[in-house]
Amino acid sequence: MAAPRPLPRLDATNRAFWTGGAEQELRLMHCRDCDAFIHPPRPVCRNCLSENVAPRTVAGTGVVDTFTVNYQKWHPAMEVPFVIARVAVDGAPGVYLTTNIVGCPVEAVDIGDRVRVVFERQDDVYLPLFEKID
């Protein structure tokens, strides 16, 4: 996937998530009152409605909850096939990240695989991709 990816527009609420990779950190919004994680990040906790929320760094590992192998070129420059997965993030119950599983053949990915974050920088954005843990 050498072609540039669509990048998120950064704002006060999502910046910690999209730039934590500069310090090799996966950062998720977290509620200091009830300990719930809030993703997508918002300035209020969807569990207890507290406004006492802030980004928190998590371990950066997780499990493949489900996935698909994308074969369709949605634009001419797209290199296929590649894996799109939904990763359940360790230490952040209920948070799933849509991502890509990289660093292995597409046939090697399965539900339940243990994975670890690897950041891919484009412009000022650090995309959290995941690779399999051997």
Added chain:
Amino acid sequence: MTNGDAYITGIGQSQVGMKLTRHPLLLTLDAVREALAEANLGIDQIDGVSTYPGRTPGLLGFSPVGADELVDALGIKATWYAGGAEITSQLGAVVAAAAAVRCGLARHVICFRTVYEAAALARPDEYPVPRRDRVDGTSQWTAPFNALSAATWTAQYAMRHVKRYGLTREQLAQIALTGRANAALNPRALVREPLTMDEYLSARMISSPLCLYDCDRYTDASTVLIVSAGDALDEVSCTPIRIAAMAGSVDRLSWDQAEWMACYPTGIDLWKHTDYKPSDVDTAQLYDGFSFQAVAWLEALGFCDIGEGGRFIEGGKRIALDGELPLNTFGGQIGAGRLHGFGFAHEAVVQLRGKGEARQVAGDPRVAVCTSGGGPLATALLLARD
């Protein structure tokens, strides 16, 4: 005695095609005229308009005509109208209209959905897509990972069924094969040629486990349903179809944070609003923008247990036109075209009125279920002919 129920009365549909040149407002007018004629209503008797998702300036092919535009263009004197995407999917527009007539806010509401995606794609000079240098909103959580289509999002739910419940490609194929077989009997269907299992199995993969024939395709068309108040039925000449129950849901407006698609809570909830049971349903018209969504709806509505959808449709006999639960008798979106939700309600009314001609379900069907939505949004309607 007053009748506080809401009914679908006139229904209409424009030409269905790809790369049509007739203006989308005129396609909408075609569908409106057909619906008015069937109900024997005049445009001056229409006092409400409802649509999903309203005019979408940034994506005109997806929704080229808005409710306010239709009100103005057709000279409708409206006492109520609504249009927007923030509702429980396409048929949410019908739910809103039913709520409005039951509250006395209007007597006869035009509900419409006009799509022009094939034409817009073919004529970008007329229907430009604005270029954006960055994405925001919900798409920022998927687009950066090149998860650019609902195909890739739906495929991940389907993959869990493959891995967890053993859903096979041969089972999933029955949605497309059934739809295409029925579409061959529907003069307005976009694709009239039947599909074989061999063709399905050899089709190229789009996003596993979904292949080319598991996906609907861009279509140009307009579909109209008139929702009328129970105490205004004396103004209508066609057989009224009662909206016996409605349900809809949204939890996370997200394709990845929700454990399951919204059809599951919606399907369970529908039966809490009625004494009818799944076994009373004579035909099911279930959203199949992607084939797996129809499998999920069959489970969600209780026609089979969760995880059993693949085995329920295996072989295709049960959901065939002459089966015990005829499914998507007009062809579904995979066969009849991407009418975007409204086609399912339109067909349910056709079948309950016995107007299906070559594709008519036998045995005088009286109860039909129709749905829209396939991800974080869902709507289900139970329709009955009394």
